[in-house]
Amino acid sequence: MARSFLYAWEGLVYAWRVQRNFRLEAYLGLLALLLALWLGVDPVPVLLLIALVLSLELLNTALEALTDLASPVYHPLAKRAKDTAAAAVFLASLLALSIGLHLFLPPLLRKLGLI
Numbered sequence: 782m783a784r785s786f787l788y789a790w791e792g793l794v795y796a797w798r799v800q801r802n803f804r805l806e807a808y809l810g811l812l813a814l815l816l817a818l819w820l821g822v823d824p825v826p827v828l829l830l831i832a833l834v835l836s837l838e839l840l841n842t843a844l845e846a847l848t849d850l851a852s853p854v855y856h857p858l859a860k861r862a863k864d865t866a867a868a869a870v871f872l873a874s875l876l877a878l879s880i881g882l883h884l885f886l887p888p889l890l891r892k893l894g895l896i
């Protein structure tokens with residue numbers, strides 16, 4: 782059990798070290814969480830969206846590694862695998878952005894006295 786956590790931790794550290802997008806998404810997630818706390822917005826949907834995006838980014842990273850292992854040289858199927866995995870992260874990020882705007886915009890504008 783403890784060993785499984787250690788391996789998962791190693792995967793997390795690897796993704797953090799090599800994936801600039803993973804770091805960027807983690808920082809943006811932290812920013813969104815702090816914003817939610819500041820604005821008094823329910824942090825649960827924010828946490829769920831952060832988990833969704835980061836988890837998909839981790840799966841994307843895993844799939845990239847597997848694709849590089851299976852096909853180090855150009856192959857149209859490798860391209861399909863990588864592009865489709867990247868599309869999953871893109872869709873989740875778009876969803877997170879839309880819901881983030883929906884959650885944050887009204888209280889933010891109120892806080893700034895603009896409405």
Ligand SMILES: Nc1ncnc2c1ncn2[C@@H]1O[C@H](COP(=O)(O)OP(=O)(O)OP(=O)(O)O)[C@@H](O)[C@H]1O
Binds near residue numbers: 802848849854867
């Ligand atoms: N072996 C391959 N065969 C065919 N196309 C590939 C292959 N490797 C990469 N590609 C193409 O290049 C794109 C970028 O691949 P890359 O491995 O650099 O991943 P990435 O999306 O840039 O991720 P990251 O920047 O996180 O490494 C892929 O989405 C795919 O379209």
